[in-house]
Amino acid sequence: MDPINTLYPEEQERLQQTFQEIERQRSDIGPVYRGQDYVEQLLEAKREETRQRLDLLDNDPYFGRLDFQEDGKAAPLPLYIGKRGLDLKETAAPYVIDWRAPVASLFYSFTGGDAPVTYEAPDGTIQGEIYRKRNLSIRDKTLGRVVDSYERGGDNIGLNDEFLLYKLGDKKDNRLRDIVSTIQAEQDLIIRAPRYKALIIQGAAGSGKTTVALHRLAFLLYQYQQQIRAERMVIFAPNTMFLDYISGVLPELGVGNVKQTTFAEWALDRLNDNVRMAQGTVEGNVWFSLEGTRPPIDDETPGRFKGSLAFKSWLDGKLKDFEENFLTDQPFEAWEGRVLPGSMIREWFEVEYRHYPLAARRERLSARINRWLEMQLTNIGDPKIRKDKSKTGKQRLRTYVNKLPKADALSFYQSIFASGAEGSIPKKVLSGTQPYLKKGFVQPEDLAALVWIHYVFNGAENLAFDHVVVDEAQDVSPFQIALLNTFMNEPSFTILGDLAQGIHAYRGVQRWDELSAVFDEEHNSYHVLKQSYRSTLEIIEFANRILPHTDTGLPPAEPVFRSGDPVDVVRLEREDEKVPFIRSFIDDNQERGMRTIAIIGRKDQECTSLHEEMVRAGIEANLISEGQASYRGGITVVPVYLAKGLEFDAVLVANANDRQYALTPQDAKLLYVGCTRALHQLTLYYYGEETGLLSS
Numbered sequence: 001m002d003p004i005n006t007l008y009p010e011e012q013e014r015l016q017q018t019f020q021e022i023e024r025q026r027s028d029i030g031p032v033y034r035g036q037d038y039v040e041q042l043l044e045a046k047r048e049e050t051r052q053r054l055d056l057l058d059n060d061p062y063f064g065r066l067d068f069q070e071d072g073k074a075a076p077l078p079l080y081i082g083k084r085g086l087d088l089k090e091t092a093a094p095y096v097i098d099w100r101a102p103v104a105s106l107f108y109s110f111t112g113g114d115a116p117v118t119y120e121a122p123d124g125t126i127q128g129e130i131y132r133k134r135n136l137s138i139r140d141k142t143l144g145r146v147v148d149s150y151e152r153g154g155d156n157i158g159l160n161d162e163f164l165l166y167k168l169g170d171k172k173d174n175r176l177r178d179i180v181s182t183i184q185a186e187q188d189l190i191i192r193a194p195r196y197k198a199l200i201i202q203g204a205a206g207s208g209k210t211t212v213a214l215h216r217l218a219f220l221l222y223q224y225q226q227q228i229r230a231e232r233m234v235i236f237a238p239n240t241m242f243l244d245y246i247s248g249v250l251p252e253l254g255v256g257n258v259k260q261t262t263f264a265e266w267a268l269d270r271l272n273d274n275v276r277m278a279q280g281t282v283e284g285n286v287w288f289s290l291e292g293t294r295p296p297i298d299d300e301t302p303g304r305f306k307g308s309l310a311f312k313s314w315l316d317g318k319l320k321d322f323e324e325n326f327l328t329d330q331p332f333e334a335w336e337g338r339v340l341p342g343s344m345i346r347e348w349f350e351v352e353y354r355h356y357p358l359a360a361r362r363e364r365l366s367a368r369i370n371r372w373l374e375m376q377l378t379n380i381g382d383p384k385i386r387k388d389k390s391k392t393g394k395q396r397l398r399t400y401v402n403k404l405p406k407a408d409a410l411s412f413y414q415s416i417f418a419s420g421a422e423g424s425i426p427k428k429v430l431s432g433t434q435p436y437l438k439k440g441f442v443q444p445e446d447l448a449a450l451v452w453i454h455y456v457f458n459g460a461e462n463l464a465f466d467h468v469v470v471d472e473a474q475d476v477s478p479f480q481i482a483l484l485n486t487f488m489n490e491p492s493f494t495i496l497g498d499l500a501q502g503i504h505a506y507r508g509v510q511r512w513d514e515l516s517a518v519f520d521e522e523h524n525s526y527h528v529l530k531q532s533y534r535s536t537l538e539i540i541e542f543a544n545r546i547l548p549h550t551d552t553g554l555p556p557a558e559p560v561f562r563s564g565d566p567v568d569v570v571r572l573e574r575e576d577e578k579v580p581f582i583r584s585f586i587d588d589n590q591e592r593g594m595r596t597i598a599i600i601g602r603k604d605q606e607c608t609s610l611h612e613e614m615v616r617a618g619i620e621a622n623l624i625s626e627g628q629a630s631y632r633g634g635i636t637v638v639p640v641y642l643a644k645g646l647e648f649d650a651v652l653v654a655n656a657n658d659r660q661y662a663l664t665p666q667d668a669k670l671l672y673v674g675c676t677r678a679l680h681q682l683t684l685y686y687y688g689e690e691t692g693l694l695s696s
């Protein structure tokens with residue numbers, strides 16, 4: 001008998017019982033309370049949480065079953081694993097187990113074999129044996145596929161992969177999805193890693209880094225529910241469109257309120273929007289220029305220098321000097337003959353207020369001198385003379401305070417770049433920075449230093465994070481990570497990236513040890529994800545040909561065995577063949593059921609013109625440009641640097657010739673990003689000479 005047919009009725013019955021239990025519990029909660037009683041209102045909040053949990057369960061109650069016999073127990077027990085847990089009303093026995101519970105880790109770590117297995121429970125290690133691992137697909141309350149990926153004593157060949165492949169074959173829309181039903185063992189290790197770690201993860205394109213990070217947040221909230229709050233967790237991602245793209249995953253996992261932001265947005269907020277950003281001409285014209293004309297990247301490249309820990313140390317020295325020389329020994333003379341000695345002012349500043357940050361010390365000092373002035377005035381009996389002296393004293397106090405240096409981040413930063421920096425800051429950095437600062441503008445790479453100075457001057461404003469996720473971390477600097485670390489009592493980070501996609505290497509890292517240098521050994525934890533889940537075997541093997549040209553020394557990504565169509569590289573004879581070619585690419589792929597299709601260009605301008613030509617030819621598509629807040633799916637024209645992090649069913653890389661993608665590591669990284677965005681179909685076209693990056 002077909003195994004599906006034997007498994008199905010049993011699971012169908014269990015599913016019906018689950019729905020009945022959910023319904024029982026829902027009806028026990030009763031209607032929504034809308035009255036004024038405070039205690040009832042508090043209880044209502046709890047009831048609402050339960051209602052929401054039951055709603056989530058009702059849609060999609062579980063996805064897996066594991067028959068596990070704990071040592072010492074008489075028989076195996078079927079454990080049903082879902083996105084949320086459900087205990088039986090009557091006995092409180094677990095009926096559906098939350099995927100984050102310790103025992104559920106067996107579902108992910110188990111890859112077959114009859115050997116005993118263990119998991120870590122709060123009371124210690126539990127050992128036992130697995131008799132069955134079953135995947136169940138339930139959609140819209142209906143049981144779909146039921147597949148046993150392991151049965152004790154059975155032949156169990158490759159079934160583990162079958163369910164994964166079935167999931168990976170799906171066509172995508174405009175949102176990233178959760179992967180709770182198919183988390184792989186190497187991913188699970190990262191998701192369940194202890195809280196106080198700085199996990200640094202090098203993951204191949206499509207290895208699930210972003211997805212894993214989001215699942216890790218859901219896990220941490222479950223595991224440390226008394227100690228961690230969602231609103232004290234933060235995800236840093238490269239741009240707002242990417243944030244929009246990933247915004248569905250946490251709600252699907254039942255997690256709300258986690259702050260999702262970009263580093264620039266967060267930093268500007270810290271600086272109270274007191275600085276103006278220069279418009280991104282340098283990045284576009286210099287670092288993304290064509291024909292291999294980009295400058296080489298080294299430690300004196302402005303972005304890398306200003307993002308280094310060495311720059312931070314140098315800055316710390318300057319901040320210390322600034323604080324030490326903040327006061328001259330100038331006394332304050334309120335009026336002729338009434339003098340507050342400089343030594344007294346210094347005593348207040350250095351001893352009494354030494355625990356306050358500089359800006360607060362400055363403020364307290366001026367308030368203290370003012371109080372001293374008031375005291376002197378009370379000693380004057382004649383009201384007319386008092387009024388007169390008060391006027392003089394207050395005016396002189398204003399002048400005195402105005403002469404104290406300002407504890408303002410931008411002014412301080414401008415001053416250190418304006419004078420005396422020649423010996424310590426490389427010429428390249430000075431010339432790439434001074435012209436902007438003189439006009440009052442800053443660049444993205446200045447923000448870490450500015451927030452740091454602001455922090456030293458003003459203190460941390462109660463901004464402690466419980467956990468920080470940094471996605472696309474190859475584009476961030478050690479200074480940024482060190483800065484974020486100061487907002488936490490103990491490091492708790494998930495830092496993920498791929499050096500082969502380091503298209504902003506002029507301000508990011510070239511090796512992961514640059515970031516790990518921020519943390520002590522005890523907190524450092526480095527992981528590699530080599531397996532790539534997004535793309536077909538053919539696409540991954542094709543992209544792997546580009547990898548050596550990135551000069552990162554990274555090993556090739558490992559595909560899961562999901563085969564698709566071969567990758568096409570098509571030479572067009574003339575430029576005017578381009579639009580008909582794009583049209584047929586779109587039509588073919590739409591006919592094959594592809595929902596998201598991207599035409600990936602090299603630069604913004606090229607994409608704008610391509611989009612205009614397509615629209616003139618009657619092809620509807622969305623153009624993605626810098627600063628865009630959302631990704632709509634469908635047909636998209638996008639410059640490659642903005643496609644990073646996204647994925648599409650079918651990708652057409654536009655004009656992959658040797659001018660657009662020269663034989664340089666930077667261009668190799670761009671082309672690698674472009675090609676690895678495709679799930680099922682990848683095509684490249686060019687006219688002129690094919691890029692040399694495709695030759696192995």
Ligand SMILES: Nc1ncnc2c1ncn2[C@@H]1O[C@H](COP(=O)(O)OP(=O)(O)OP(=O)(O)O)[C@@H](O)[C@H]1O
Nearest residue numbers: 179182183184205206207208209210211533534645
């Ligand atoms: N265990 C898994 N089961 C099912 N799908 C998975 C799994 N892991 C990853 N995926 C899918 O692979 C795709 C890539 O995931 P994700 O975007 O998180 O990878 P990434 O490493 O951040 O990629 P990139 O660096 O290229 O942006 C997504 O569609 C995700 O759903």
